[in-house]
Amino acid sequence: MGIFAYEDKKRTKKISTNEASELNRSKYYFCLNPYCDAELKVTSVDGEQKIHFRGGSKTGTRKEHIDNC
Numbered sequence: 001m002g003i004f005a006y007e008d009k010k011r012t013k014k015i016s017t018n019e020a021s022e023l024n025r026s027k028y029y030f031c032l033n034p035y036c037d038a039e040l041k042v043t044s045v046d047g048e049q050k051i052h053f054r055g056g057s058k059t060g061t062r063k064e065h066i067d068n069c
């Protein structure tokens with residue numbers, strides 16, 4: 001899980017969870033790894049964890065991280 005991601009697919013605008021949390025939680029963000037096409041969403045698990053960017057089926061994103069990312 002990460003606290004930073006890119007707001008745009010071209011990876012020009014980095015955004016933190018603090019900033020992203022004020023935006024629409026259904027919006028997709030993009031992985032910091034330039035080789036990884038994962039789409040991330042802002043999420044917190046049952047409110048017990050700090051919000052973070054997460055990809056994969058549990059958050060309903062369309063693309064997961066590549067291996068070792």
Ligand SMILES: [Zn+2]
Binds near residue numbers: 032033038064066
């Ligand atoms: Zn990734």
